[in-house]
Amino acid sequence: xxxxxxxxxxxxxxxxxxxxxxxxxxxxxxxxxxxxxxxxxxxxxxxxxxxxxxxxxxxxxxxxxxxxxxxxxxxxxxxxxxxxxxxxxxxxxxxxxxx
Amino acid sequence: xxxxxxxxxxxxxxxxxxxxxxxxxxxxxxxxxxxxxxxxxxxxxxxxxxxxxxxxxxxxxxxxxxxxxxxxxxxxxxxxxxxxxxxxxxxxxxxxxxx
DNA sequence: CCGTTATTTCGCGAATCAACGAAATATACT
DNA sequence: AGTATATTTCGTTGATTCGCGAAATAACGG
Numbered sequence: 001x002x003x004x005x006x007x008x009x010x011x012x013x014x015x016x017x018x019x020x021x022x023x024x025x026x027x028x029x030x031x032x033x034x035x036x037x038x039x040x041x042x043x044x045x046x047x048x049x050x051x052x053x054x055x056x057x058x059x060x061x062x063x064x065x066x067x068x069x070x071x072x073x074x075x076x077x078x079x080x081x082x083x084x085x086x087x088x089x090x091x092x093x094x095x096x097x098x099x
Numbered sequence: 100x101x102x103x104x105x106x107x108x109x110x111x112x113x114x115x116x117x118x119x120x121x122x123x124x125x126x127x128x129x130x131x132x133x134x135x136x137x138x139x140x141x142x143x144x145x146x147x148x149x150x151x152x153x154x155x156x157x158x159x160x161x162x163x164x165x166x167x168x169x170x171x172x173x174x175x176x177x178x179x180x181x182x183x184x185x186x187x188x189x190x191x192x193x194x195x196x197x198x
Numbered sequence: 199c200c201g202t203t204a205t206t207t208c209g210c211g212a213a214t215c216a217a218c219g220a221a222a223t224a225t226a227c228t
Numbered sequence: 229a230g231t232a233t234a235t236t237t238c239g240t241t242g243a244t245t246c247g248c249g250a251a252a253t254a255a256c257g258g
Contacts, residue, residue: 005182010112014216015105031235044217046236065225065234073185079178083104086172113246130205143247145206164204164255200258207252215244222237228230 003056011055012076016040017048020069021057025077028070030063102155110154111175115139116147119168120156124176127169129162 012018016038023029023037035045049069052058059072071077111117115137122128122136134144148168151157158171170176184190 003182003186005179005186006112006114006117008182009108009117013105013109013112018105018108041218042235043219043237047217050236062225065227067235073182075178075181075185079174079181080104082174082178083102083107083172086174087102087104140248141205142207142249146247149206161255164202166205201256202258203254203256205252205254208250210248211246213244213246216242218240220238222235224233224235226231226233228232 002054007055008057008073008076011051011057012080014048014051016045017052018080020048020052021071021076022080024058024069024071025074025080028068030066030068032066034069101153106154107156107172107175110150110156111179113147113150115144116151117179119147119151120170120175121179123157123168123170124173124179127167129165129167131165133168 012021019038020034023034029037031042031045031049034049035042038045038048040048049058049060053060053069057071057073057076058069060067060069062068111120118137119133122133128136130141130144130148133148134141137144137147139147148157148159152159152168156170156172156175157168159166159168161167
């Protein structure tokens with residue numbers, strides 16, 4: 001859990017992992033929901049979540065018999081929105097980053 | 100030059116490339132300056148610049164016999180600052196992103 | 199045109215990453 | 229304890245990335 005900026009970028013530099021981060025920006029999720037979202041095997045999704053967690057992008061807690069993941073770096077959501085907007089040629093003003 | 104968010108993250112997910120992006124946020128540079136900065140061979144630096152350019156993070160123009168690179172996505176600088184601050188446990192308010 | 203400087207492209211071996219099934223671990227329920 | 233569900237870890241195999249030297253390109257000055 002080093003929170004090295006390079007690790008954050010590398011963690012998000014994969015379609016499934018970015019998709020997971022974007023989903024978590026809308027609310028916490030358990031692994032099965034995320035598994036359905038990205039459409040990969042349990043082990044693959046778990047590995048992706050591990051990468052995101054080690055980079056400090058997400059963290060998790062156990063609730064009952066399932067593990068709930070949440071976005072630990074909200075600025076990732078705003079930055080990604082910014083990139084998505086930029087890819088459509090739009091300009092975006094973002095008030096806050098990092099919380 | 101797809102400007103796919105995943106490509107942006109992947110491009111920045113390498114120490115040398117992030118270093119280049121951060122340097123360019125302070126001002127434009129030619130390739131030799133960037134080569135000295137990251138301390139790699141010409142071919143390696145050129146390849147890194149190519150990755151950044153294809154992702155839409157930087158662009159370049161020829162001035163005389165040298166190629167000058169500039170940061171095409173200013174929000175990368177603010178987001179990276181945000182991550183650096185977060186890694187030190189600080190909170191940061193950023194007014195604007197993307198321009 | 200020729201040499202020089204600046205940069206990119208090519209090709210390759212070494213290292214890292216990705217995805218998955220199988221096995222292991224954890225937790226809850228009975 | 230024993231079973232079922234949820235998730236992670238392990239081992240492997242194929243794909244991708246990294247870094248570099250050598251060769252190719254581009255632009256300038258003589």
